[in-house]
Amino acid sequence: MTMQVTSLPDAEPRPRHVAIGTFDGVHLGHQAVIDDADTVLTFEPHPLEVLHPAALPKLIMPFSVKRDVIAGLGVKELVVIPFDAEFAHRSAEDFIEHVLIEKLGATKVSVGENFRFGAKAKGDPAMLGARQEFETRVMPLVEVDGETVSSTRIRALVAAGDMEGARHCLGAPFMVEGEVVKGDQRGRELGFPTANIIPDDTLAIPGHGVFAAFADGVPAAVNVGVRPTFESGRGVLIETYLIDRNEDLYGRILRVAFVARLRGEKRFPNAEELIEQMHRDVADAVRVCASFQRP
Amino acid sequence: MLLYDKPAGVTSHDIVAKVRRERSCKAGHAGTLDPFATGLLLILLGKATKLQRFLVGLPKTYLATARLGWRSSTGDPDGELTETGTVPGSLELPTGTVRQQVPMTSAVRVGGERLYKKAHRGETVATPVRDVEVYRAELLASSDGLAHYEIECAAGTYVRTLIETLDDAYCAELRRTAVGPFQVEDAGEEIAAARVAELVPAVGVALR
Numbered sequence: 001m002t003m004q005v006t007s008l009p010d011a012e013p014r015p016r017h018v019a020i021g022t023f024d025g026v027h028l029g030h031q032a033v034i035d036d037a038d039t040v041l042t043f044e045p046h047p048l049e050v051l052h053p054a055a056l057p058k059l060i061m062p063f064s065v066k067r068d069v070i071a072g073l074g075v076k077e078l079v080v081i082p083f084d085a086e087f088a089h090r091s092a093e094d095f096i097e098h099v100l101i102e103k104l105g106a107t108k109v110s111v112g113e114n115f116r117f118g119a120k121a122k123g124d125p126a127m128l129g130a131r132q133e134f135e136t137r138v139m140p141l142v143e144v145d146g147e148t149v150s151s152t153r154i155r156a157l158v159a160a161g162d163m164e165g166a167r168h169c170l171g172a173p174f175m176v177e178g179e180v181v182k183g184d185q186r187g188r189e190l191g192f193p194t195a196n197i198i199p200d201d202t203l204a205i206p207g208h209g210v211f212a213a214f215a216d217g218v219p220a221a222v223n224v225g226v227r228p229t230f231e232s233g234r235g236v237l238i239e240t241y242l243i244d245r246n247e248d249l250y251g252r253i254l255r256v257a258f259v260a261r262l263r264g265e266k267r268f269p270n271a272e273e274l275i276e277q278m279h280r281d282v283a284d285a286v287r288v289c290a291s292f293q294r295p
Numbered sequence: 296m297l298l299y300d301k302p303a304g305v306t307s308h309d310i311v312a313k314v315r316r317e318r319s320c321k322a323g324h325a326g327t328l329d330p331f332a333t334g335l336l337l338i339l340l341g342k343a344t345k346l347q348r349f350l351v352g353l354p355k356t357y358l359a360t361a362r363l364g365w366r367s368s369t370g371d372p373d374g375e376l377t378e379t380g381t382v383p384g385s386l387e388l389p390t391g392t393v394r395q396q397v398p399m400t401s402a403v404r405v406g407g408e409r410l411y412k413k414a415h416r417g418e419t420v421a422t423p424v425r426d427v428e429v430y431r432a433e434l435l436a437s438s439d440g441l442a443h444y445e446i447e448c449a450a451g452t453y454v455r456t457l458i459e460t461l462d463d464a465y466c467a468e469l470r471r472t473a474v475g476p477f478q479v480e481d482a483g484e485e486i487a488a489a490r491v492a493e494l495v496p497a498v499g500v501a502l503r
Binding site for chain 2: 022024046047048051052054055057113114116120121122124126141143147148150151152
């Protein structure tokens with residue numbers, strides 16, 4: 001079943017169960033809100049980009065990944081609000097009247113306990129619950145490993161390289177998507193050709209180190225960092241060695257799903273010792289990927 | 296007077312000591328920022344240190360981020376953090392004249408000693424209560440269990456104490472964007488005493 005993606009102005013009213021949220025990461029808490037809803041209503045870009053850019057965090061996923069993860073939950077339609085200064089000025093009452101009721105025809109609305117909406121964030125779940133036009137379901141925060149799941153917590157786990165922790169909260173591995181660009185061919189010379197992605201500055205990436213991952217489903221060893229053995233003059237790079245694959249990936253969009261951190265970033269005295277370590281990293285990645293079961 | 300953008304993790308005094316060393320002249324600041332906070336510090340150099348008492352009373356503007364569903368023993372991220380899981384029902388902060396109890400971890404002196412020194416030894420004493428003015432406390436946005444505010448208040452207001460009025464919240468981030476007419480965007484600039492006197496009437500009167 002494919003999910004339809006609609007921009008709010010093009011949406012048609014029909015009886016809907018609408019889950020509302022920014023849903024960065026589509027983590028287990030978000031999934032509990034979305035559960036059973038046939039429509040997800042979200043904002044693009046992230047409202048903080050308009051409301052308070054200084055507080056905008058590095059996002060867990062770009063819209064393309066968010067869309068696909070939401071589609072994977074069995075949602076029929078994703079309605080996207082083009083969030084701009086004008087929309088930000090609309091009051092909470094206006095949002096309920098004109099977006100939820102008039103434009104979408106909502107009969108049931110699901111939100112998280114800490115959802116706020118409307119100008120100056122004046123709208124809250126209680127305001128939705130007071131409406132007779134639709135039924136409101138308020139989902140409590142979800143706890144994992146003794147702490148509430150939040151996008152903020154996941155960003156911290158990802159930055160710390162704790163991919164298991166991030167996966168427990170997300171319900172799926174943390175993923176980076178990007179176009180494969182030409183590197184400086186160093187990996188090829190070392191016997192480990194890599195598909196290189198320049199990370200998007202606005203998105204979260206794992207803290208520097210070497211990781212076991214799946215790249216488009218293929219087990220891989222991934223280096224995130226500035227490559228301390230060589231002075232390359234490039235910024236942060238995500239270098240993915242797809243194990244037992246040798247095809248040209250330049251220009252392709254690659255999705256790297258991080259499973260576990262294998263080691264920290266390290267400078268080696270010479271290329272030989274680096275190559276030895278890379279063989280160990282690949283062996284570790286093979287082992288980790290083989291024992292990985294999707295949660 | 297030097298406009299300085301303080302990073303998180305250092306004390307205001309650290310910054311003053313650094314400037315004093317670098318310039319080998321007298322230096323002082325006109326209003327402490329907590330170690331976890333960032334933003335505008337007014338650093339007075341040389342003879343301008345004498346203007347301190349005319350500048351400490353200037354109103355302040357802050358951007359503050361409250362983490363919801365958590366509490367901190369000190370009201371800031373440097374304290375002991377506990378998750379309560381309860382999201383505050385209202386995110387409105389009090390404005391107007393607000394009665395605040397000075398936090399135990401503050402530079403206010405009680406019995407001739409700074410409170411944070413007592414707190415450091417594990418002592419707790421009755422801290423002073425005072426009335427402060429909060430001119431504006433606007434909720435800019437709230438998502439991901441965080442609430443972002445812009446707050447304008449009189450000198451002496453504790454923003455972390457203001458945020459604690461939400462109950463299940465603490466001040467996770469604090470940035471001072473303005474002190475009176477001075478803006479953090481202009482950090483790095485040096486302002487001559489004569490110009491300070493133009494911008495701050497009290498200084499103008501003092502220099503006459």
